Amino acid sequence: MTTTTKPTVVLVGYGMVGHRFLEALADTGTADRFRVVVLAEEPRPAYDRVALTSYFSGKTPEDLLLGEPGFLDTHGFELHLNSPVAEIDRAGRTVTTAAGHTVAYDTLVLATGSYPFVPPVDGKDADGCFVYRTIEDLHAIEAYAAGRKVGAVVGGGLLGLEAAGALKGLGLETHVVEFAPRLMPVQVDEGGGEALRRTIEEMGVTVHTGVGTNAIVVTDGAATGMTFTNGQRIDTDLVVFSAGVRPRDQLARDCGLTVGERGGIAVDALCKTSDDAVYAIGECALAVDGRVYGLVAPGYEMATTVAQQLAGQAAKEFTGADLSTKLKLLGVDVASFGDAFGTTPGALDVVYSDSRSGIYKKLVVTPEGALLGGILIGDAEAYSSLRPLTGTGTPLPVPAESLVLPAGLGAPVSLGSSALPDDAVVCNCHNVTKGAVRAAVTDHQCTTVPEVKKCTKAGTGCGSCIKLLSTIVTDELEASGVEVDKGLCPCFAHTRAELYEIVRVKRIATHRQLLAEHGRLSGEGCEVCKPTVGSIIASLAPELPASGHILDGEQAALQDTNDHFLANIQKNGSYSVVPRIPGGEITPEKLIVIGEVARDFGLYTKITGGQRIDLFGAAVDQLPLIWSRLVAAGFESGHAYGKSLRTVKSCVGSTWCRYGVQDSVAMAIHLELRYRGLRSPHKLKSAVSGCARECAEARGKDFGVIATSNGWNLYVGGNGGATPRHADLLAQDLTDEELIRLIDRFLMFYIRTADRLERTSAWLERIDGGLEHVRQVVVEDSLGIADDLEALMARHVDDYQDEWAATLADQDRLQRFVSFVNAPGVPDPSIRFTPERDQVKPDLGVLATAEDLLATLSADLLEIR
Amino acid sequence: MTTVTATARVELQTPEGWVAVCDRDRLTPGRGVAVLLPDGSQAAVFTDRQGGLYAVANRDPFTGAYVLSRGLLGSTPEGRVYIASPLLKQRFDLSTGECLDDPAVSIAVHSARLG
Incomplete structure (x- = not known):
């Protein structure tokens, strides 16, 4: 047996650090020299615990899983879930799980992590008391919070604030109780803690600092409140303990390994415990510098150290790590790096503090001006460029004060990557230097950030360095003379925005002419530039010698x-139909028509997320028949098929709702009718909420409107989907007219400057100057183009026609709606359906092979005979 | 590839011989039409801006759906004329049937001419 000849490595614990250990072992290329057995306590493979809170913003446990699918199998690693280890027999070199399963090892790696510390207060075990550590904890908190009102978090550190954000997100009135005199006492100083507190309190979280928890008040076995050391008491339905973590070293203690006085499995610089055959890595280990590291990056370093030793390669010693962190807590940027508290002898502070906007920035420098560390609250943009400069000993290239001042007050926009020395660490999680990133470009021919990430692992941990990474890659490419191709496609060297300007200024109305005069290839064009140019021509049609109907001419x-x-189009080649239902308001008569049409044509019906109804399963020849009925009943195209305005969703507003302050439905209908049919670089979604409760979810839209008692607030650049983004406030307390004028300008500016398939959220983040630039152009007319933008929109509104009504009225446009050009009236035999839940679904069986369809056809013929 | 010179009937070669499928006028450069052949199979017929005439099987091998006639026609920098499937956008060389994005996949090509 080959397995008996391979030494066995047993990994106890499969969290982030355990996973990193396996990756590092795989990276050494020696994984096949070992039998690796992973004993995991949790019911699922390693997941991203750092991003745990994103579970509450819609990430599923599957989204959080680490590693490529099939990673374990590829390398032959054996994983046993639900298998906590109960005992280690060092003399016999075996471990035994709680279920009694014994595994022999040659090398044992302990990566058991830590457990949440629960202070020994009365009532801590009552129903409604939780910790915040695993996905199972989150499931339990979520289930318990349903229908309850108040939640409290014990602990105002990093994890405590994460937990508070989660409770807030669950709709609970939230309290945070911190024993220290300020929030995040480990990472931030008094000034930073104060800025953080103000911002968090403004969000409606009640912060109690400088008080300890005395007891949990328990009624009928469940928590109902808590009392503090200062005698105060609050009512709460739920308590989350997040008062720090402790290393899980019990297994090590039980088998006589050396542990620290205050916990942690003692290891040397090579992460070896007091037993040569046993290593400990991550949060369960007491490093050689006498510290237990509760961050993931040091754990990753330890994992690599051990993997390299097993592989017989030169191992980098782990002697201590940088505790820099940057995160977003409750939407507030918080960064702390290097000597944040200025404990280095002779250290000086440079501080900028603006309590109005909750911004606090402190840099700690030497008398010569070299950066030692810093704290950034409220705006941590500079973190990625400052952290790598920390501790290099070289004076900063610009005065430190200019780095803390807000943009516009004399501050340079950014330091740029050239300020960094090659040995500056860009990615802290994977310890990647700027030099290594540059080498990826120069020596390994990487030309994009994803390639560099794959090559160096930089940016694959917490992700906070990606912006810096992209600057370095671009700078390096430009320096090495590599032309960065910004062209739309192989046919055009121009971006979409440049093509838009060419079409607008030269009034070019066909793709053929544009390609001939401005393309870099002759040829036919391609599937990228044709629809893009088609969209530009449609957007500018009122200005061009072009038809306003997209099915005319070229x-x-x-x-x-x-x-x-x-x-x-749907997966079996049938189509779905979405009539416009402006603002989601519809009469019973129209609903009945939709129902009748769906019934008569056998269509599958489903309510969409945009408050309308999607009818699936129409063959191309049925589309005109369906639309004749819909148009006759007063419906028009919903443009669900176009890169254009989809819906303007609304809540019921002040007409019915007791909280509403404006008529959101009327505004939504007005906006939807104004912008319907507008072709844009990507789809556009909108919503109008009648009060600050935001039931229409306007901040998840490209442009969202929220009613205030004084008018309307306009938000832009929001997105749902795979990369959700809350829209940013563009202007507030607008009248109806002001609101419409700003949206006109905003949309036309977006259409003019965005890339192909670039949603407003990505556009806003990409364009130089970001939101502030857009605000200047749209609100303050800094480019003097507002009149043009408004005039263009006015012409769009005037020229609008319903595409479906116009299509039904024109024989040329209609003739394309046949399944077969040589057999009009013959339905496409490949479009078939089978029943499911009282409706239909595509029959994919006939599509499996070309023979399957033909076989079905001959069976039909036999039946007829 | 045949060059179109005048309005005429488009014919495809099938096991049963040449079959007329539609008037040349029904083809728009850059777009396709679907035709039903005598054996019940389907073909997608295209013309490009140069007047070239192409016909391939209408079935998209990646999804099984009969939709290639509804894709967009394009050409590569080397001048190969292709159709991009409207479903998942794989491209197929209209002259050889080869999938440009996955060399292991190809579709049947019909000879086409004007009759």
Whole structure:
């Protein structure tokens, strides 16, 4: 047996550090020299515990899993879930799980992590008391919070604030109780703690500092309140203990390994415990510098150290680590790095503090001006460029004060990557230097950030360095003379925004002409530039010698299939139909028509997220028949198929709702009718909420409107989907007219300057100057183009026509709606359905092979005979 | 590839011989149409801006759906004319049937001419 000849490595604990150990072992290329057995306590493979809170913002436990699918199998690592280890027999070199399963080891790696510290107060075990450590903890908190009102977090450190954010997100009135006189006492100083406190209190979280928890008040076995050391008492339904963590070293204690006085498995610089065959890494280990590290980056370093030793490679010693952190807690940026408290002899502070906007920035420097550390609260943008400069001993290239001042007050926009020496660490999680990133570009031919990430691992940990990474990569590419191709596609060297300007200024109305005069290839064009140019021509149609209908002339040949058939293609080649229901308001009569049409054509119906109804399963030849019925009943195209305005969602507003302060439905309908049919670089979604409760979820939209008692607030650049982003406030307390004028300008500015398929959220983050620049252009008209933008929108509104009504009225446009050009009236036999839950679904069986369809056809013929 | 010179009927070669499928006028450069062949199979017929005529099987091998006639036509920098599937955007060389994004996959090509 080959397995008996391989030494066995047993890894106890499969958290982030355990996973990193396996990755590091795989990276050494020697994984196949070992039998590796992983004993995990939790019911699922390693997941990103650092991002635990994102579970409450919609990430599923699966999203949080670490490693490529199949990673364990690829390397032959054996994983046993639900298998906590109960005992280690060092003499016999075996471990035994709680279930009694014994595994022999040659090398044992302990990565048992830590456990949440629960202070020994009365009532701590009552129902409603939780810790915040695993996905199971979050499930339990979520379930218990349902229907309850108040939650309290014991501990105002990093994890405590994460937990508070989670409770707030669950809709609970939230308290944070911190024993120290300020929040995040380990990372930030008094000034920083104060800024953090103010911002967090403004969000409606009640902060209690300088008080300890005396007891949990328990009624009928469940927590109902808590009392503090100062005699105060609050009512609460739920308590989360997040008062720090302790190393899980019990297994080590039980088998006689040396542990520290205050816990932690003592290890040397190579992470070896007092037993040569046993290593300890991560939060359970007491490092050689006498510290237990509760951050993931030092744990990763330890994991690599051990993997390298097993592989017989030169191992980097672990003698201590940087405790720099940057995170977003309750939406507030917090960063702390280097000597944040200025304990270095002779250290000086440079501080900027603006309590109005909750910004606090402190840099600690030497008398010569070299950076030692710092704290950034409220705006941690500079973290990625400052942290690598920390501790290099070289005076900063610009005066430290200019680095803490807000943009516009004499501060340089950013330091740029050239300020960094090659040995500056860019990615702290994986200890990657600027030199290594540059080498990835110069020596390994990486030309994009994803390639550099793959090559160096930089940016694959917490991700806070990605912006810096991208600057370094771009600078390096430019320095080495590599032309960064910003062209739209192989056919055009221009960006979409440049093509828009060319089309606008030269009034070019066809792709053919644009390609001939401005393309870098002759040829046919491609599936990227054709729809893009089609969209630009449609957006600018009122200004061009071009038809306002996208199925006229050459425009018809440029559209993606959805625009070409004015419907959405589905997986079996059938289409779905979405009539416009402005603002989500619909009469019973119209609902009945939709129901009748769906019934008569056998369509599958589903309510969409944008407050309308999607009808699935129409063959191309049915589309005009369906639309004749819909148009006759007063419906028009919903443009669900276009890169154009989709819906303006609304809540019911002040007409019905007792909280509403404005008529959100009327405004939503007005906006939807104004911007319907507007072709743009990507789809546009909008919503109007009638009060600050925000039931229409306007801040998840490209442009969102929220009613105030004084008018409307306009938010822009929001997004749901895979990369959710809350929209930013562009202007507040607007009248109806002001609101519409700003949206007109905003949309036209976006259409003019965005890249292909770039949603407003990505556009806002990409363009130089970001939100502030857009505000200047749209609100203050800094470029003097506001009149043009408004005039263009006015022409769009005037020229709007319903695409479906116009299509039904024109025989040329209609002739494309046949399944077979040589057999009009013959339905496409490949479009078939089977029943499911009282409706239909595509029959994919006939599509499996070409023969399957033909076989079905001949069976039909036999039946007829 | 045949060069179109005048309005005429488009014909495809099938096991049963040449079959007329539609008027040349029904083709828009850069777009396709689907045609039903005598054996029940489907073909997608295209013309490009140069007047080239192409026909391939209408079935998209990646999804099984009969949709290639509804894709967008394009050409590579080397001048290969292709159709991009409207579903998952894989491209197929219209002259050889080869998938440009996955050399292991190809589709059947029909000879086409004007009759």
